[in-house]
Amino acid sequence: MWHRKAIIAICRRLLVAIYHVLLKQESYNPRLQGLTEIRNSDKTMSVQDAVRFAQQHGFKVL
Numbered sequence: 001m002w003h004r005k006a007i008i009a010i011c012r013r014l015l016v017a018i019y020h021v022l023l024k025q026e027s028y029n030p031r032l033q034g035l036t037e038i039r040n041s042d043k044t045m046s047v048q049d050a051v052r053f054a055q056q057h058g059f060k061v062l
Contacts, residue, residue, distance in 0.1 A: 021028050045053070051061045 017028060054061050
């Protein structure tokens with residue numbers, strides 16, 4: 001049963017890649033495939049940065 005999930009996951013990944021190639025009308029670049037996952041996993045900020053961000057968006061920080 002696990003192999004069905006794997007096949008579906010691979011098919012989904014291929015369809016998403018094909019969709020973006022057709023949408024952006026760009027050629028497929030496999031080196032960029034995991035770039036967003038790496039970029040999103042490293043979203044850390046200091047307390048001062050978080051306070052500044054909140055203040056810039058209209059929040060009062062005590």
